[in-house]
Amino acid sequence: MPTARTTQTRIESEALLLRFVAYRDSDVIATFFTRTDGKIGAIVPAGRKSARRVGGAMEPMHTLHVSLEDRGRELGTLKEARVVVQRFGLVGDLDALDAAGTALRWLRHVCPPRIPEPRAWDTVTGLLDTLDARQHPPRSALAIAALRLLADVGYALEFEHCVRCGRGCPPGKPAFIDAARGGLICQSCGGAPARIGGELRARAADITRGEEPELTDEDAEELLVLVDAAMRAHAGGEG
Template identity: 35%
Template structure:
């Protein structure tokens, strides 16, 4: 089977799965290609071939060869940026890993969103700096990422009436509809406080990493996102 070399691409690793005796099947998110699946032959037999480029929480330049199958073959991988501060924090690794798994679940192959890639890198930077709560960063990143792929939860306008919920007011969020619903129209689901809604709306913007959550807001956001993702993702 003939294989052609693809142009080099910059990516982050989303997942690695051991395959057979010596190989690994890898899932990357590339800035210009979106999600990419590839096999790294011999990656388990020797670390020298790819060095640390197949580890999480770094930015890598990749070269693939592609044939007729579903998987590309990874030929070269070079680390261009590393974030050691993430790897020395259990909370940073946990929340960063959850964010990478989310990206894998909400993206499609060969469907690039450069802003999402840039926000993943911004998340690595913020987690490595350890100046903000890792969980707050992951919550804010989740809300931002969902918006970039067209899955943003609607937190301002009732799905049934089209009426905007006043700022600062609590609202019921319907996970199946992906939107708030007025109580007078049968609104049920996750009750979200006004301040929590405000923080999550803030996180939908390009300055998502500056969103702040107190303990109640954090709990509301956890419950909303857990229910929403369970309803919307397979």
């Protein structure tokens, strides 16, 4: 009986390292978020024995160029990796490092395998560059990127209309909000346990439209609570 022919392709792409875990005696399994093909898992043969096999590039936060052998299976095989964008300013700042790690964790949980997400790529690499340059406070930068990331992958929070009946909320007014259900819920539709102030609601709506308003530390923390609830709802309990 003839054996089926396995189609083998090579993926060449910029990538971010999302996860790196031991596998078998000396191999590792890496999870990458690639610019061209989305999230991909790959075996790194003898990855624990020799960093030279992958160019010493198995570090998160930097942008890599990876070469993956792909046979259409769940896991590809990493053939080469090298750093193409270094972010040493980021890795030297604990607050920035924490913000970046949170964003990469969200990517790993909310993006399905092998689905290109070019807007999510731009959002997260843009956040990493911002954190590296120390242009904004890390938590504020993370809050802005987080709302955009939700929109990028199809889970945008609605800050102007009730997600159940579609009724608009008057500008400047506080509103009930349930991030796990997608955004505002008016009182006629039962409301929600949480509320968001009118000014912050307007700034959040501006962020989802691509603007970059100034956020206070309190604003950022309130928005990150909402984002975390949304991520948990859409990632099977993983925040």
